[in-house]
Amino acid sequence: MTQTTTLPPLSGVAEKRLGGRWIEDWRPEDTGFWERGGKRVAWRNLVFSVLSEHIGFSVWSLWSVLVLFMGPAYGFSAPQKFVITATPALVGSILRVPYTFAVATFGGRNWTIISALLLLIPTIYIAVVLQPGVSYGTVLVGAMLAGVGGANFASSMTNINSYFPSRLKGRALGINAGAGNLGVAVVQLVGLLVLAVSGAGHPRVMVGIYMPLIVVSAVLSALFMDNLLKNSNAKGAMREVVRHSETWVVSLLYIGTFGSFIGFGFAFGQVLLVQFPQDFPVPVKAAALTFLGPLLGSFVRPLGGALADRLKGSVVTALNFAAMAIGALVVLLASRTHSLPLFIVGFVLLFVLSGLGNGSVYKMIPAIFNAKARLATHGEADVEPQALLAGRRSGALIGLAGAIGGLGGVLVNLAFRQSFLTLKNGDGAYVAFVAFYALCLVVTWVVFIRPRPSRLEGV
Structure with missing residues (x-):
């Protein structure tokens, strides 16, 4: 049966909608509406969205750890393992597009429940x-199934984008994405714990830990989240945003930031084992280091959004790409000199900067369409229907950019695979990273x- 939110003055009942907690009236840009209770509803939905994401x-990141369990008894080469870690990135990126549409079709709360339960498929497999x-x-096949975990990001970000006013979108999206990204570090910590306690012979213990958490997440989403009617009206927005040149530019930039973060997260442990085999005779030693970069990169992602709120997203993004190019040069130098400490420092720097860039690039998305709305309304950004149109297009581009950006994770792993096949080290990949970050700086x-x-002013 369809229910209303717990705030009657702020919502109505959306009849004839797929069941559960629909909010008809949602006006976060209205300060009075926001302070009377809209803020509380928005943050409640953010909290449980973060848990599921x-x-x-x-x-999504399970296989970045599972490959560390797969020793000689499995018979897989290092290039084969890079393909294994690239596969979830590819499938998750492709699925992000339909997952964005799913929010419009089913509602944010309803789809969060469904998408959480879908995570049981790869874990049981x-x-x-x-x-x-x-x-x-x-x-x-198992790596492909794990791709559903990466798709959750697109639906979560599209949904949460609609809850917050423009002045807080960078912070809210940064928190949502950063806390979600922490899953990369946490699964590596879980893997480290399992390796230390059970040894490399028991990789299935990891999925045994996650199965009950998946069920708990779905139940909490059902109890405490809401659907926004404004999201259900966004079905044509994806077709609209592909006609804007800025869509493809932002997607390119997101390949450089999020693509780097998830690609390095999937590959870093394997790179350590292959490039410094003498330093990591057992997988647990590599696992003890792999979580640090994703952990720091996830924590600083909200800072990237907050900096973009205070400054301009484009300025923060440009400076960040300059720093990422320097970070990649540090890694290249460490590889050439066989310096493990410098190698780890360079990679941690890349993780941190990719996290910052994730937040700043996503802040640019609503800023782009708000700027276009101001142009269309001669400076009056809140005039309808342009303000609503800007919100719908922002949500659609968040999903599309997330999908295209996720492909960067595939490219990172394939770059490592080819570099190790051709040069027997990762130097070719590091040179490619430097060149790509320089390109993104120039484009920005x-x-x-x-x-x-x-x-466009204010982007």
């Missing part, structure tokens, strides 16, 4: 099949910062 990221002697094809300056009459 966090577990989704952990499931792994629990059944993963053991020495398993075929490479069977493992790749040309499109959003360079003074010209057609520049």
Whole structure:
């Protein structure tokens, strides 16, 4: 049966909607509305969205840890393992597009419940099949199934974007994404614990830990989240945003930030084992280091959004790409000199900067469409229907950019695979990273910062 939110003055009952807690009237830009209770509803939905997204990221990243359990008894080479870790990134990125539409079709709360329960599929599969002697094809199927965890990000971000006023979007999206990204670090900590306690012979213990958490997350989402009617009216927004050139520019930038974060998160442990085998005779030693970068990168992501709220998203993003190019050069130098401490410092720096860039790039998305709304309404950004249109397009681009950006994780792992096949080290990949970050810096300056009459103000 359809229910209202717990705030009658702020909502109505959306009849003939797929069941459960629909809010008809939602006006976060109205200060009075926000302070009377809208703020409380928004933050409540953010908290439980974060929980589900966090577990989704952990499931998405499972194989970055599971490959550390897969020793000689499994018979897989290092290049094969890079393909295994690239596969969830690819599938998760593709699924982010339909997951964005799913919020509009089913409602944010309803889809959070469904998407959480879908995480049981890859975890149960792994629990059944993963053991020495398993075929490479069977493992790749499991890696594909884990992709559903990465898709949760798009639906969560699209949903939460609609709850907050423009002045708080950078912070809210940064918290939502950063706490979700923490799933990458947490699953590696869980893997470290399992390796230390049970040894490399018991990888299935990991999914046994996550199964009950998935069920708890779905139940809490059902009890405490809401659906926004304004999200259900956004079905045509994706077709609209693909016609804007800024859509493809932002997607490119997100490949450089989020693509780097998730790609390094999936690959870092394996890179350590392959590039510094003498320093990591057992997987647990590598696992003890792999969580640090994703952990710090996740914590600073809200800071990237907050800095973009205070400054301009484009300025923060441009400076960040300059720093990322320097970080990649540090890693290249460490690789050439075989310095493990410098290598780890350089990679941790890249994780932190990719986290900052995630927040600043996502802040640019609503800023772009708000700027277009101001142009269309001669400076009156709140005039309808342009303000509503800006919100719908922002949500659609968040999903699309998240999908395209996630492909960066695939490219990172494939770059490592090719570099190790060709050069027997990662130097080729590090040079490619430097060049790509430099390209993103130039594109950001040309499109959003360079003074010209057609520049969008405030991005």
